[in-house]
Amino acid sequence: MSENSPGVQAYIKRGTAFSSAEAALRSKMRQKKFDTIAVHGLYGMEAALANQGSIIEPAYLSPAQHFENSDHMEAALAYLMPAWAYTRIANPGLHYLEQALALLEGYGFAGETSACMTSSGMAAVFMATNPFLTQEGSNTVMNIVASAKCYGGTFMLFNQRYAKERGIELRWVRDPLDLNEWADKIDNNTRFVFGEMPSNPGLGVFDIAALAALAHQHGLPLIVDSTIATPALMRPLQHGADIVVHSVSKCLAASGFAIAGAIVSRRDIPSRVGPAELRADFASYVKLLPMRDHGSSLSPFSALMILNDLRSLRSRVDLMSKNALKVAEFLAQHPQIESVNYPGLSASPGHEIAAKYLWLADGEDDYGSAVNRFGHLLSFNVKGGVRAARAVFDGLGMIWRATDLGRIKSVAAIPAISTHQQQGEEGRELSNIPDNMIRLSIGAEHPKDIIEDLEQALAGVEKSTVVSV
Ligand SMILES: Cc1ncc(COP(=O)(O)O)c(C=O)c1O
Structure with a gap:
C-alpha cells in the first residue's frame, strides 16, 4: 500500500x-x-x-x-x-x-x-x-x-x-x-x-x-x-x-x-x-x-x-394519517367490526405511549400548536370469523387487495394468508394476528370515498349473514 x-x-x-x-x-x-x-x-x-x-x-x-x-x-x-x-x-x-x-x-x-x-x-x-x-x-x-x-x-x-x-x-x-x-x-x-x-x-x-x-x-x-x-x-x-x-x-x-x-x-x-x-x-x-x-x-x-x-413526505404523511383516523373512527363504531387496532383511537391500549412519540414534524407551523399524527396503517377484526373477513375483503371495490402498504393508494391485505402466512398458526398466535384480521393502509384518496368502499363491503357481509340465517 x-x-x-x-x-x-x-x-x-x-x-x-x-x-x-x-x-x-x-x-x-x-x-x-x-x-x-x-x-x-x-x-x-x-x-x-x-x-x-x-x-x-x-x-x-x-x-x-x-x-x-x-x-x-x-x-x-x-x-x-x-x-x-x-x-x-x-x-x-x-x-x-x-x-x-x-x-x-x-x-x-x-x-x-x-x-x-x-x-x-x-x-x-x-x-x-x-x-x-x-x-x-x-x-x-x-x-x-x-x-x-x-x-x-x-x-x-x-x-x-x-x-x-x-x-x-x-x-x-x-x-x-x-x-x-x-x-x-x-x-x-x-x-x-x-x-x-x-x-x-x-x-x-x-x-x-x-x-x-x-x-x-x-x-x-x-x-x-x-x-x-x-x-x-x-x-x-x-x-x-x-x-x-x-x-x-x-x-x-x-x-x-x-x-x-x-x-x-x-x-x-x-x-x-x-x-x-x-x-x-x-x-x-x-x-x-x-x-x-x-x-x-x-x-x-x-x-x-x-x-x-x-420531498413531499411530511405533507403526505399528514394527509394519510388524518384520513386513517377518520377511517379508524368509522370502523370502531361499525356493528360488523369486532375490534380496530389504531394507536390514534383513545381506547387503543398503546394510545398513551403512541401519543408520547408520534408527532407531525413542524406540525405547529401548520396548526398553531404541535399535533399528534398516528400514521397511515390500521387493522381490524371482522365479526363472524374468517369467512366474514374474507367476504369483506373480497367485496372491496376501490381499495386494492395486495401485500403492500404505505402507498398513495389505499391497500388491504389479510395478514394470516399473506404477509404473515409463513410464520404459521403458532407464530401468529404469538404475534396476536387472528385469521379474521384485515390490514388496511390508507392512502391519499378522499376519506369519504374510502369509507364508502368499506361501508358497501361490510353491507355485503351483513346481507349474506341475514340470508344464511
Ligand atoms: C415494518 C416492516 N419492516 C420491514 C419490511 C420489509 O420490507 P421490504 O418488503 O422492503 O423488504 C416490511 C414489509 O412489509 C415492513 O412492513
Whole structure:
C-alpha cells in the first residue's frame, strides 16, 4: 500500500476538502425545517455544478467510476477518500439519498447521523442485525431479544434463519408495552434489542426511551424498525435508540416505483461485539464493509425515484394519517367490526405511549400548536370469523387487495394468508394476528370515498349473514 506516496496523498487531500465542504453544508442544512431538508437534502449548488448544473440529483447508472490514475484508484478503494468506485459499494445518487435520510432521521437530534441504503427493507433488517451475531470468544449461545409484534419477514429472519438455522436463541417479547418482559429476557449473552413501532399489522408500540435506557444498561444497542411511522412522525434516535431501519419500499416511496431499505444510526453506539468502527459509525461501517461483501445494494435508478417521493413526505404523511383516523373512527363504531387496532383511537391500549412519540414534524407551523399524527396503517377484526373477513375483503371495490402498504393508494391485505402466512398458526398466535384480521393502509384518496368502499363491503357481509340465517 503506497498510502504515503505523494500521488495518493494528493487524492486524500482532495477527498478531505470534499468531506469538509459536505460537513459545512450538513451543518447548514441541519438548521433548516423538515420540508426544506426533504426537498434539498445535501445536494447543493456546488454538487450541482459538478453534475452539469443539474438541479435534480444525478442518477449515474454506470456500475463503475473511471479513475484518473492508479493513485486515484488506490486511494478510493482503500477508503482513503470519498469516491464511488463501484455501485455495490457506493454511488452518487445513493449518496444523496443516504444523506437526505440521515438528515431527516436526525431532525431535532443533537448528534450526527449516517445512513446506508439497502436493496429492500428485509436487507436493512438483516444488515442491521447480522453484524452483532458474530461468534466471538466463548461458545455460549448468544441470544436476541425482539418484539413478536413485527412484520412476517422479520419474524422469519429471526425465527428461521437466525434461530433454527444458526442456533441463535430467540427470545420473543409478547407484549412490547411491558418493560418488565423485556428486562426479564435480556442477559449477558444478548446481542441486541429489537422492536418495530408501530408494528405491522397489529400497530403495537413500546416506550422507546425506557427501552433504550434498559438496553444501554446492558451495553446493548436498541434497533427500531420505524417503517410505519417514517421520520415525518417519529425519530427514534432522538429518544435514545441507536439504529433505525426502514422498509423504504413503503411510505417513504409512496408512489410505488421502488423496493428499498435503509439503516440510519447515531454515532458511538453500544455493542458487546464487533470492531471499533462498528460502534463509531454503524451505518457507514455496514455500507463500507459487511454490505460490500453481502452485496445487497440499491439500484441508483430506484434511489432517484425515492428521492422524488421523499420531498413531499411530511405533507403526505399528514394527509394519510388524518384520513386513517377518520377511517379508524368509522370502523370502531361499525356493528360488523369486532375490534380496530389504531394507536390514534383513545381506547387503543398503546394510545398513551403512541401519543408520547408520534408527532407531525413542524406540525405547529401548520396548526398553531404541535399535533399528534398516528400514521397511515390500521387493522381490524371482522365479526363472524374468517369467512366474514374474507367476504369483506373480497367485496372491496376501490381499495386494492395486495401485500403492500404505505402507498398513495389505499391497500388491504389479510395478514394470516399473506404477509404473515409463513410464520404459521403458532407464530401468529404469538404475534396476536387472528385469521379474521384485515390490514388496511390508507392512502391519499378522499376519506369519504374510502369509507364508502368499506361501508358497501361490510353491507355485503351483513346481507349474506341475514340470508344464511
Ligand atoms: C415494518 C416492516 N419492516 C420491514 C419490511 C420489509 O420490507 P421490504 O418488503 O422492503 O423488504 C416490511 C414489509 O412489509 C415492513 O412492513
